[in-house]
Structures are given as C-alpha cells and as structure tokens.
Amino acid sequence: MAAAVALGAAARGTTAPNPNVGCLVIAPDGAILGRGATRPGGRPHAEAVALAEAGERAQGASLVTTLEPCNHRSHRGPTCTDLILQSGVAHVVAAIEDPDRRTSGEGLHRLRGAGISVESGIGAAEARESMAGWLTRMALGRPRVTLKLALSIDGKIALPSxxxxxxxxxxxxxxxxLERAHTDMILVGRGTLLADRPRLDVRLPGLEERSPRRALLSRGEPVEGWEMLASPEDVFRLHDVNDLLVEGGSATATAFLAADLVDRILLYRAPIIIGEGRQSVGYIGLDAIGDAHGRWEPRDGRRLGIDRLEVYERVRQPGPASLDFARD
Structure with a gap:
C-alpha cells in the first residue's frame, strides 16, 4: 500500500476534478505486474492504468488501490469495478472507501458478491493524506487551501519598504x-502582483510542466493570464481544483484566515530578525486568546538548509460528501 500511496501522491496537482489515486497489480509470488496513477485530467483512473499494464497476467492476482474502485457510470470511461471483474483479479485491497455516495461501499460490495476477496482500511491514514485536497473538496465543497508564509524569527514578511x-x-x-508542482492553482493578492510581478511557476528540473494555474484575489480589472477571485469565498466555485496554494501577501493571508478558509499552513522561518517591518497577518476576528486555542494542530517540522519548515493543519469536524463535487 505504501507504494500505491507514493504513486498517487506523485500525481497530486494533475488529476482534478478526480482524486490522485495510486494502484498496483501484484502476482501471487509478489511480483509487480502493473503500476498506475490517475492520469492528468482525471482519466484513465489508476486501476485502469495498472490493469492495462498487467494485461492477462492480472488473472488470479491482487489489486492494491488507495481508493475504493469507482462503481458509478461516466461518459468518460468504464467503471473500475467493471474492469476489475473482467480482469480476473482474485483479491482487492482498498485503503479507504469512496466518499461519493454513488459508490460509497458499493464497489467493494459488488466485488465481494462476485467472489473476490476484499480488504479495506490498510494504509488509510496515509491514503487520506495523499488525497487530502480531493477529500476536502468532497467534504466541504471547495479545494483544500494551503497558506504559505515566509517569515523572520520575529514574524515579519518584509521590511517597511x-x-x-x-x-x-x-x-x-x-x-x-515542489509544493507548487503538487498544486492545481496558486493565488496571490493584487498588491503582491504589482510589487513583485511573480511568475508563480515551477522551476525545478524536470517539473517545469507542472506549473499550476494562477489566480488573483482582487475586485479590480481582470489581468491577462490570471483567473480572478473577488473574495476568498469564491473558492467554492472552483469545481476543478483540489489543492489551492495561497502565497501572498499579508492582506490576502488575513482575508483567508478571517474567512476560516485555510486548511493547512506552511511556515518557512528564516534565522533572521527584521525588527520594524510588515506583519504576516492582520486582524482575523479573534477578540480573546482563548478563541485562538484548539484551532491548529502541528503536523510536521524539519530543517531546510538554514531555515525551518513548520506545518500546521486546521482542526475541523468531518462533513458529508457532496455529489456536486464527485469524481468523474
């Protein structure tokens, strides 16, 4: 399952509106017969890719997938449940059930009814993390929003100038x-656009083609090459975005935090002190320290050269899946 999760995670940022699933077809002796990840644009699904690579060798093999095989019809291709039944696979392992109510549990139920051995729940936490963007969209009707902040020790993002x-x-x-390469869309405010003229592309060797779509938070005139969001709440209309990265600046970060639309924070802290300078975040509607506690959970921390990365996730209660944002 760890290998399937890795395959799916590598595809994050390319598969919207579908989830970035990973899949393996494994022979009884442990040999890998087929590997698959959801292809760019969401089709073919990972199971279809892995089964096509395995071909006739899939007969009697095991299929390991990070998400329950789809069982609802689509004009874009056959259901993965149908493909598995046709392949002769004898055993299926799925990390998590599909939250889409059109499939939820029915794909695995149908496979069991056909005499296929089925297991679920193995590697569930890792699979959920790898598909967090799509799962957020299913639960909340919007992309997972990650806020990136680069700060000094004393919490400044820029000099007074x-x-x-x-x-x-x-x-x-x-x-x-690397985060950009696994993001569907990246957003800044108009102030950042005018001050920095950011390219917001991916400049890592071999990943240049993974540059995300660019969005601007502004009520002003449209800018060529940028998608416009008039307010943070406009993320609810982004039906084809699983992961949104918010990069700047302070006013934009404040707006998303005040609207409680940030799910994850990447805080890059440099070993410098600026003193008087620009704050990373303004007033977000909290009037008591007690109201700030319990909202954020630290999830990771590591050194990146001379800097330190801290990762925090918003503590939220899970919600029901939305058919409007299901996979195709």
Missing part, C-alpha cells in the same frame, strides 16, 4: 516549488 526577496534560503525556496 516592502522588500522581501529573499527572506528564506535556496532549500526553502526549492521546497516551495
């Missing part, structure tokens, strides 16, 4: 580019 290049070092900047 607005100069901010470069607060962090090369290793931290490379990590940001």
């Amino acid at each position: 607005g100069e901010s290049k470069w607060i962090t070092g090369e290793d931290a900047r490379a990590h940001v580019h």
Whole structure:
C-alpha cells in the first residue's frame, strides 16, 4: 500500500476534478505486474492504468488501490469495478472507501458478491493524506487551501519598504516549488502582483510542466493570464481544483484566515530578525486568546538548509460528501 500511496501522491496537482489515486497489480509470488496513477485530467483512473499494464497476467492476482474502485457510470470511461471483474483479479485491497455516495461501499460490495476477496482500511491514514485536497473538496465543497508564509524569527514578511526577496534560503525556496508542482492553482493578492510581478511557476528540473494555474484575489480589472477571485469565498466555485496554494501577501493571508478558509499552513522561518517591518497577518476576528486555542494542530517540522519548515493543519469536524463535487 505504501507504494500505491507514493504513486498517487506523485500525481497530486494533475488529476482534478478526480482524486490522485495510486494502484498496483501484484502476482501471487509478489511480483509487480502493473503500476498506475490517475492520469492528468482525471482519466484513465489508476486501476485502469495498472490493469492495462498487467494485461492477462492480472488473472488470479491482487489489486492494491488507495481508493475504493469507482462503481458509478461516466461518459468518460468504464467503471473500475467493471474492469476489475473482467480482469480476473482474485483479491482487492482498498485503503479507504469512496466518499461519493454513488459508490460509497458499493464497489467493494459488488466485488465481494462476485467472489473476490476484499480488504479495506490498510494504509488509510496515509491514503487520506495523499488525497487530502480531493477529500476536502468532497467534504466541504471547495479545494483544500494551503497558506504559505515566509517569515523572520520575529514574524515579519518584509521590511517597511516592502522588500522581501529573499527572506528564506535556496532549500526553502526549492521546497516551495515542489509544493507548487503538487498544486492545481496558486493565488496571490493584487498588491503582491504589482510589487513583485511573480511568475508563480515551477522551476525545478524536470517539473517545469507542472506549473499550476494562477489566480488573483482582487475586485479590480481582470489581468491577462490570471483567473480572478473577488473574495476568498469564491473558492467554492472552483469545481476543478483540489489543492489551492495561497502565497501572498499579508492582506490576502488575513482575508483567508478571517474567512476560516485555510486548511493547512506552511511556515518557512528564516534565522533572521527584521525588527520594524510588515506583519504576516492582520486582524482575523479573534477578540480573546482563548478563541485562538484548539484551532491548529502541528503536523510536521524539519530543517531546510538554514531555515525551518513548520506545518500546521486546521482542526475541523468531518462533513458529508457532496455529489456536486464527485469524481468523474
């Protein structure tokens, strides 16, 4: 399952509106017969890719997938449940059930009814993490929103003049580019656009084609080459975005936090002190310290060269899946 999760995770940022699933077809002796990840644009599904590679060798083999095989009809291709039944696979392992009510549990039920041995729940936490963007969209009707902040030790994002290049070092900047490569869309505010003219592309060797779509948070005139969001709440109309990365600046970060639309924070902290300078975030509607507690959970922390990365996730209660944002 770990290998299937890795395949799916590598496809994150390319498969919307579908999930980035990973799949393996494995022979009884442990040999890998087929590997698959959801292809760009969401089709073919990972199971279809892995089964096509395995071909007739799939007879009697095991299929390991990070998400329950789909069981609802689509004009874009056959259901994965049908493909598995036709392949002769004898055993299926799925990390998590599909939250789409059109399939939820029915794909695995149908496979069991056909005499196929089925297991689920193995590697569930890792699979959920790898598909967090799509699962957020299914549960909340919008993409998973990640806020990226590059700060000094004393929490500043720029000098009073607005100069901010470069607060962090090369290793931290490379990590940001890797995050961009696994993002469907990246967003900044008009102030950042005018001050920095950011390219917001991916400049890691071999991943240049993974540059995400660019969005601008602004009520002003449209800008060529940018998709416009008038307010943070416009993320609810992004039906073909699983992961949205918000990069700047302070006003944009404040707007998304005040609207409680940030699910994950990537905080890159540089070992410098700026003193008087621009704050990373303004007033977000909290009037008591007690109201700030319990909202964020630290999930990761590591050194990136001279800098340090801290990852936090918003604590939320799970919600029901939305058919409007199901996979195709």
